[in-house]
Amino acid sequence: MDGDAPVSFVIALTVEQALEALTTGARPIAGGSDLVVGVRQGKHPLPESLVAIDRIPELLEMEGTGDGLRIGAAVSHATLEHAAEVVGGYTAIADGAALVGSPATRNVGTIGGNIMNASPAMDLGAPLMVLDAMAELRSTAAARRVSMTELWTGPGETSAAPDELCIAVTLPSRPPRSGSAYVRLEYRRAMEIAVVGAAASVTLDDHDAVTDLAIALTAVAPTILAIHDTDGLLGRPADTILDDVATLASEQASPIADLRAGDAYRRQMVAVMARRAVAAAAGRARGDTIGVPVNRSTGVGAAR
Amino acid sequence: MMITLTVNGVDYSVTVDAGRNLLSVIRDEVGLTGTKEGCDDCECGACMVLVDSRPVNSCSYLAAQAQGRDITTVEGLGTADALHPIQRALLEAGGVQCGFCTPGMIMSAHALLESNPAPTDEDIRIGLSGNLCRCTGYARILAAVAQAAAEIR
Numbered sequence: 001m002d003g004d005a006p007v008s009f010v011i012a013l014t015v016e017q018a019l020e021a022l023t024t025g026a027r028p029i030a031g032g033s034d035l036v037v038g039v040r041q042g043k044h045p046l047p048e049s050l051v052a053i054d055r056i057p058e059l060l061e062m063e064g065t066g067d068g069l070r071i072g073a074a075v076s077h078a079t080l081e082h083a084a085e086v087v088g089g090y091t092a093i094a095d096g097a098a099l100v101g102s103p104a105t106r107n108v109g110t111i112g113g114n115i116m117n118a119s120p121a122m123d124l125g126a127p128l129m130v131l132d133a134m135a136e137l138r139s140t141a142a143a144r145r146v147s148m149t150e151l152w153t154g155p156g157e158t159s160a161a162p163d164e165l166c167i168a169v170t171l172p173s174r175p176p177r178s179g180s181a182y183v184r185l186e187y188r189r190a191m192e193i194a195v196v197g198a199a200a201s202v203t204l205d206d207h208d209a210v211t212d213l214a215i216a217l218t219a220v221a222p223t224i225l226a227i228h229d230t231d232g233l234l235g236r237p238a239d240t241i242l243d244d245v246a247t248l249a250s251e252q253a254s255p256i257a258d259l260r261a262g263d264a265y266r267r268q269m270v271a272v273m274a275r276r277a278v279a280a281a282a283g284r285a286r287g288d289t290i291g292v293p294v295n296r297s298t299g300v301g302a303a304r
Numbered sequence: 305m306m307i308t309l310t311v312n313g314v315d316y317s318v319t320v321d322a323g324r325n326l327l328s329v330i331r332d333e334v335g336l337t338g339t340k341e342g343c344d345d346c347e348c349g350a351c352m353v354l355v356d357s358r359p360v361n362s363c364s365y366l367a368a369q370a371q372g373r374d375i376t377t378v379e380g381l382g383t384a385d386a387l388h389p390i391q392r393a394l395l396e397a398g399g400v401q402c403g404f405c406t407p408g409m410i411m412s413a414h415a416l417l418e419s420n421p422a423p424t425d426e427d428i429r430i431g432l433s434g435n436l437c438r439c440t441g442y443a444r445i446l447a448a449v450a451q452a453a454a455e456i457r
Contacts, residue, residue, distance in 0.1 A: 009305065009322035009368040029369070033346070036325070037364045040345040046323045052369060078358070102434025103412065104349065107358040108365065190433030191347055296426075 011052040015059070015167060019140045021051035022163045030054040030074050031108025033101070034117045059112070059167065062086075068172045073112025073136075073165075080124075081106060087292055090171055091284055092127035092180035092199045092277075098293040099123050099182075102190050112166040115151065118158050118223070125152070125224035126199035126216035127182045133171050137164040145170070152223035175212070178203040179284025183276045183294045184218060185269050187260075194218045195261045198249065198273035200281040208237050208286065215245065215278065220253035220270045227252055227274070238282030242275045249274035276300055307371050311336065312380030318367075326370050327351045327362040330377060338378040338407045342436070349435035352408035353377050359415045359434070378407035381414060390414055390452040397448035401439035409435045413449045421457050425450070 010026070012018035018028060027047040029035055031054065039046045053059055059074035062083060069085055080086050080097035087094045100106050100114075100123050114124045115135060125148065134145045137160050151158050160166070184197030197218030205211050211234060215227040227248050233241040255266035280294045291297035308317045309326075311334055318333040330353065331337050339362060342350030346364040353362045354376035382388035387395075390413050394400050399409075409432060416423060416431030423431065428449050437445060 006322045009366070011371070029366075032365060032369060036366060037346045039323075040325075040364050050322065050366075050368075054369070101346075102349065103415070103431060104352060104359040104361045104434045105346070107355075108360055190430075 006046050006048050006050050008049045009052065010050070012056055015056055015138065015165070016140075018051050018053050018056060018165055019138060019163070021049075022165060023140055025049055025162075026051040028053045028165055030059075030110045030113050031076070033105055033109040034113055034119075053165070054110070065170065068170060071111055071169045071171070073168055074110045075112075077101075077106035077109045077111070077114075077124075078103070080111060081292070089174050090127070090131055090180065091292060092130060092182040092201065092281070093124060095182035095293040095295070096123035096125075096127045096199070099184060099186070099192070099194075099295060105191070111169055115148070115169065116158060116160065116166050118152050118154075118156050120155050120221060120223055121194045121197075121219040122224070123182070123184065123194060123197065123218070126197060126218045127180065128169065128171075129216035129224050129226055130199045130201040130214040131171050131174075131180060132214075133169050135169055136167040138167045139163045139165070143167075148224065149226060154222050175203050177205070177285050178212070179281045179286070181277050181280035181284060181290070181294050183273050183280065183300050185273055185300075186295065189296075193260070196220055196253075196255070196266050196270040196273055198270060198277040200245075200274070200277035202238060202278060202281040202285045204238070204282065204285045209235050210238050210241060210282070211235075213241075213278070215249065215274055217249060217253055217270050217274065220255040220266055225252065225254075238278060238285075242279060245278045246271035246275045273300075305368065307368055309334065309367065309370055309375060310373070311375045312377060313374075320367055322366070322368050324367050325363055326353070326360075326365045326367045326375070329367040330362060330375070336377050336379050340404055340407055342404070342408075347436070348405070349408040349412065350405055352411040352435065354411055354415055357415065357418060359412050361434070376411070376414075378410055381410065388414070389455045390417070390449065393448040393452035393455065394445065397444045397451060399440060399445040399448040405435060405437045405439075409437065409445055413452065416449070417453050417456060421453065423449075423453055428453075 026049040184194040203212035250271040340350040342348035
C-alpha cells in the first residue's frame, strides 16, 4: 500500500469527535470491508485521513423506539443476521445480512457502510427500501433524516455531504400480519455479489388478501429500484398476484450487461426473484416458518 | 504512527504507516508468519485471524483498526508439542495437503467452535465459507472440524 498510506488515522469515541474529524476532510471507516478491500483491489487509493467510527457506543446500539427499531450505523451484518428483533420483525434485513460475503465479512461490515457505499448490488438496500427505512445523517451543523430513495443518487453516490455521517437507520413498526423477505440470484453460496435480487414486504388481511405491498430490486438499475404501480395488485390473495409481480419487475428493471450477467438475463431473472420474494414475504405474513436467509431455506440460488 | 497490538496475549509496540494492513504488520513487524497472504483482497481467507474472538481477513483490515483489540493468530492456538484439537484432527483426517490455507481454516474453525460447540454440517460449511482450499476438495477439512468439535465437547 506504499504511496497510498493515509497521513492520519484517529479513533473517535463519540459522534461529536467523528463529526469534527469529517469537517477537516477525514473519511469515516468502520470495518473497512468496502474501503480497504477497494484499495487492495486497486479501485481507489486510501483517503489521506481516516477517522475510525467502529468504537462509538451510540453507533453500536440497536433499540426499540416504541414506534419502530433504530439500528446504529456501526451494527454489523453478523449482528443483523441473528438479532431477534430483526429476524422477528424485519426479516428481509436478516435475509440480506446473512448473504453478505463470509463470516469474516459479516463481522466487520456494517449497515451504515453498506448503505453509504451505495452499491446497486448491496444486499441490505432492497430490504431497507421495502421496510420504509430512513437514514439519520448528522454533521456538526445539522441533523436530518432521509429515505433510501432520497439517499441513493447513483452507483456509489449518495445525497450525503462529505461532512455528514450516517448515525443510524430507523424503521417504522410493522402492522400485524406483515412479512418481508429478500432473495438473490447467486452463482456460489459465499463471497458472492447479487447477480440480481428482490425484496418484498407484504401485509395481509384476515382473509389472506394483500392490503399492502412493496417490492424493490437489486442490481438492475443505477440504484436499488423501488417498483411502482403495485396498487392494482391489492385486495387479491398473494398467490394470485405473482405473475403480475414478475411482469412489473421485468418491465421496470433497467439492467446493464457486465461480466456477471447479460442485461436480458438479468431482466428475466429479476422477475423470478421478485416472485419468490413476494411469495416468501406472504408466507411469513401468514405465519409460515421460512428460515433466514430465504436463499438457504428454500434452495434459491446456487445448488447445495 | 506508533501503535500497540495485542497478539496472542502479548503487547507489541510497532511504528507503521497508518495505511498498513494488519497482515503485513503481523508477519513483518511482529514476526509471526503462520498467517498467510493469498489473494490479498478478501476472497481466500488464508490471512484469517481473530479480532476480539471473531474471524477477520487481516489483508484488508488496517493494523491501526486493531489497536486495543485482542488479536489471535494460529501461533496462539497450539504448539508443535501440544497441538490444538483442530490441528490434530486436520492431520488425522487428511485435511492438510499443501497447507497454505490451513492456518486460515484453523482460525475460522476455532471461532466457529468457540461460539457453537455442536455445529451441524451446514454450520461448519457456513463457518468455513470464507476460506478457499485448492488441494483437498474440502471434504476432509469438514470432517476434521466435526471430529474436533466432538473431541472438544
